Amino acid sequence: MRILRVPVIDCGYVGSVRPQVAPMRCKSCGSENVGNFNSEVAIHFPGLENIHEPAVFVFPNLVVCRDCGFLEFVLPAGELRALTKGKAAGAE
Numbered sequence: 001m002r003i004l005r006v007p008v009i010d011c012g013y014v015g016s017v018r019p020q021v022a023p024m025r026c027k028s029c030g031s032e033n034v035g036n037f038n039s040e041v042a043i044h045f046p047g048l049e050n051i052h053e054p055a056v057f058v059f060p061n062l063v064v065c066r067d068c069g070f071l072e073f074v075l076p077a078g079e080l081r082a083l084t085k086g087k088a089a090g091a092e
Helices: 077-085
Strands: 034-038 041-043 056-058 061-065
Touching: 056 077
Parallel strands: none
Antiparallel strands: 034 061, 041 056
């Protein structure tokens, strides 16, 4: 049996010095009281003419301000394409 020796790469911080990361702030009120949450969202096309169009389901990570309720998320490319290809994508 052969024993392979694999070099160890130290990715730790030198001493106790760690990079400082600025806290996330709400883009609406500036509060630092924000949280990240997993979610599932069903996006429906607007208008009665689209009542039979299936909803586009997305599972974004949400950033929610616990002070003012501001919410933000980014749609993954695949779900964004599904929205732009929908019959009602141009409807406002």
